Amino acid sequence: MKALVWTEGRKLELCEMPEPIIVSANDVKVEIHMTGICGTDLAVITGKEEGVAGIIRGHEAVGIVVEVGDNVQQLSIGDRVVIDPNQSCGECYYCNRDNPHLCVGSDGSGMPIAGLNRQGTFARYFVCDKRFIHKLDDGMSWEAAVLIEPLACVLHNFEAARVTSEETVLVLGSGPMGMLCQYVSTHKTRVTVATEVNPYRLSRAQEIADLACSPDQLHASMLEGLTQNGKFDVVIDTVGNQLEMAERWIDRGGRMIAFGINAKYEYTCKPTKMIQNAIQLIGAGEYRYKFEEAIQFAKEHPELQGIVTKKYNLEDCDAAVGELLESSRVTDKGVISPVSQTLKTVFVFE
Structure with a gap:
């Protein structure tokens, strides 16, 4: 065959x-x-x-x-x-x-x-x-x-991060996995925001998320009425190289989910900042x-x-x-x- x-x-x-x-x-x-x-x-x-x-x-x-x-x-x-x-x-x-x-x-x-x-x-x-x-x-x-099968991956990550119905979620990337995250988030959480650079994929994300824009257009002023203080309870990196941006948008007590696959990507964090702000980095496995x-x-x-x-x-x-x-x-x-x-x-x- x-x-x-x-x-x-x-x-x-x-x-x-x-x-x-x-x-x-x-x-x-x-x-x-x-x-x-x-x-x-x-x-x-x-x-x-x-x-x-x-x-x-x-x-x-x-x-x-x-x-x-x-x-x-x-x-x-x-x-x-x-x-x-x-x-x-x-x-x-x-x-x-x-x-x-x-x-x-x-x-x-x-x-x-x-x-x-x-x-x-x-x-x-x-x-x-x-x-x-x-x-x-x-x-x-x-x-x-x-x-x-990819949907099972998304549901597992939401469970591992203990995402609740009252929380706000930012999905970085609107490829197939990002889109599935947005579908799940809109049915399981209070607010879903997405980013994407590809115009076609961005237009599709705008049909699902409460707000979708390019990464460089995302500003705290756009989130008034959506989030408590311009930050998110959960940020999901579906791209595989966006944890720095995730850290920028995560709220105190929030969880960042490393989801996208890129073995060449490395992320440097400041443990003291994560400790003092009670920020968790989630790797959920299969x-x-x-x-x-x-x-x-x-x-x-x-x-x-x-x-x-x-x-x-x-x-x-x-x-x-x-x-x-x-x-x-x-x-x-x-x-x-x-x-x-x-x-x-x-x-x-x-």
Whole structure:
């Protein structure tokens, strides 16, 4: 089968790969219908993160069950499903302490994650244990369903930061993850403000948040009537390099959430300032038991499907990735040439 593989040449290339087969009585085989390009995939492509050579990338996926192992009772051939790529081992120290999101694998080499260190979903077929396959309602659109995995990440971060209904939230960045944060925030908090440099993405954020503007336009005077003193209870960096700005806007007793992925970014803080102002920096790790909640949220908010704006075949990978990179092309000093008009891009098999 054709698949997009991260190769030894440090490129995402269309390769011929063996079709996966069921090897365990607990296995489920899924024919992928739609699979999203994640920011972590882009981070590998741009060198901000390391990728494992020989691995089929992709981890946000939905499809239809085409085969099940003998021990699989809760799923049937023809079921519409979403895949949980974070496939905790259930055996390591952290899994045994009911922290599967911190799994390091049964051999200590890291949690098995589809599209990261085991074969992923940028291919027509995928096989994994039944524990990581979740059934979907027939009425849910594929576009909303493909957002369930990143939505689980967002819900986990909101829980880890103990965000309440009376709080104010600033979301830095309005890419797909930023947009999901804004949707969740508008339903779980009192005030949601967002920033974005890309004109198209900013216009989309303005449809969701109470206020959305470019980062350099955000001033305390704009927040009168929205926040207590021009600061926020929670600031979420969905870009991956905005913690300095988060610190600028966080209120006393607030929480800054590091959410975006950029291994090359470093942030220097003054511990005394954080101590005296009771500011917390939250790193939530992978999501923990959030798939069912994410499925329910997507079911209740079908408008999420609008985040998916572009669909490509695997053969058009270069065009798909190129357009996404253009949407948020960055230098060390910031974002430049924000011209592309897209949010979430997916590959489809039809």
